[in-house]
Amino acid sequence: MADIMVVFDFDKTIMDWECDDWIVHEFGLIDLVNELLPTTPWNSLMDKMMGELHSRGKTIAEIADVLKRATMHPRIVPAIKSIHALGCELRILSDANLFYIETILNHLGIRECFSQITTNPSFVDEEKGRLRILPFHDFRSSPHGCSLCPPNLCKGAVIERVQASVSAEGKKKRFIYVGDGVGDYCPSLKLSEGDFMMPRKDYPVWDLICQNPALLKAEIHEWTDGEELERVVLRLIDAIITEEEIKSGRSISSDREMQNIVDHRCACP
Numbered sequence: 001m002a003d004i005m006v007v008f009d010f011d012k013t014i015m016d017w018e019c020d021d022w023i024v025h026e027f028g029l030i031d032l033v034n035e036l037l038p039t040t041p042w043n044s045l046m047d048k049m050m051g052e053l054h055s056r057g058k059t060i061a062e063i064a065d066v067l068k069r070a071t072m073h074p075r076i077v078p079a080i081k082s083i084h085a086l087g088c089e090l091r092i093l094s095d096a097n098l099f100y101i102e103t104i105l106n107h108l109g110i111r112e113c114f115s116q117i118t119t120n121p122s123f124v125d126e127e128k129g130r131l132r133i134l135p136f137h138d139f140r141s142s143p144h145g146c147s148l149c150p151p152n153l154c155k156g157a158v159i160e161r162v163q164a165s166v167s168a169e170g171k172k173k174r175f176i177y178v179g180d181g182v183g184d185y186c187p188s189l190k191l192s193e194g195d196f197m198m199p200r201k202d203y204p205v206w207d208l209i210c211q212n213p214a215l216l217k218a219e220i221h222e223w224t225d226g227e228e229l230e231r232v233v234l235r236l237i238d239a240i241i242t243e244e245e246i247k248s249g250r251s252i253s254s255d256r257e258m259q260n261i262v263d264h265r266c267a268c269p
């Protein structure tokens with residue numbers, strides 16, 4: 001088992017879409033969202049939209065069917081399966097919600113590739129058959145205090161918690177973090193030397209990182225689409241495994257892999 005943990009963002013990383021936007025678009029909720037947006041935090045807004053769908057007679061199965069139609073790059077699923085087959089631990093860290101993510105991952109047959117999904121909780125109100133979406137952090141009773149992140153979820157705090165639990169077990173893991181959004185910036189700052197940050201090129205997290213790449217201790221490797229994500233992540237895993245083998249004296253050195261890594265470093269302006 002490789003001591004590598006690959007952390008995936010979900011929306012616009014695994015999926016082409018932000019799932020909330022997909023739902024809002026497909027169910028024709030855009031006007032209502034725009035009306036409520038100035039006065040309602042996003043997380044509560046989506047909970048309200050689930051109430052709205054319920055009152056319009058839309059079932060949870062219909063919501064699931066819409067989610068299953070959301071598109072993604074054809075290399076994402078093979079990439080996830082390959083990472084899993086290489087013995088890496090895979091996790092999801094997302095500001096979507098558990099219902100969306102589990103519905104889509106089960107539909108794709110890759111739910112079992114992930115050891116943990118950290119996101120906003122959701123549950124079905126059994127009595128009413130209505131989907132509820134809750135914030136990951138209870139921001140009224142215990143705000144996370146991070147100014148970079150939305151009130152409902154600080155992904156940096158989650159990464160710190162994961163790092164602490166890994167070291168409490170006396171283990172050392174190398175992290176690879178793949179993401180696109182503003183919310184992926186805070187966790188990128190928490191990664192350690194020897195870790196890898198994979199920001200999606202020309203997306204918000206890439207713009208933020210490029211303002212001052214020296215703030216990151218992790219090595220930065222950009223990607224543009226599912227095909228490049230697959231290529232870069234598999235190359236990084238290969239290089240980490242080779243490096244660990246060299247350190248433990250189990251393998252011949254691999255100049256080729258190391259050169260590949262250097263070639264693919266982020267070309268931030």
Ligand SMILES: Cc1ncc(C[n+]2csc(CCOP(=O)(O)O)c2C)c(N)n1
Nearest residue numbers: 009010011018020042093094095096181
């Ligand atoms: C106008 C507007 N305000 C706020 C939001 C909220 N929001 C931004 S990114 C995202 C999903 C992140 O999931 P992941 O962490 O998996 O990328 C969410 C729920 C929005 N979509 N539109």
Ligand SMILES: [Mg+2]
Nearest residue numbers: 009011012181
């Ligand atoms: Mg995202």
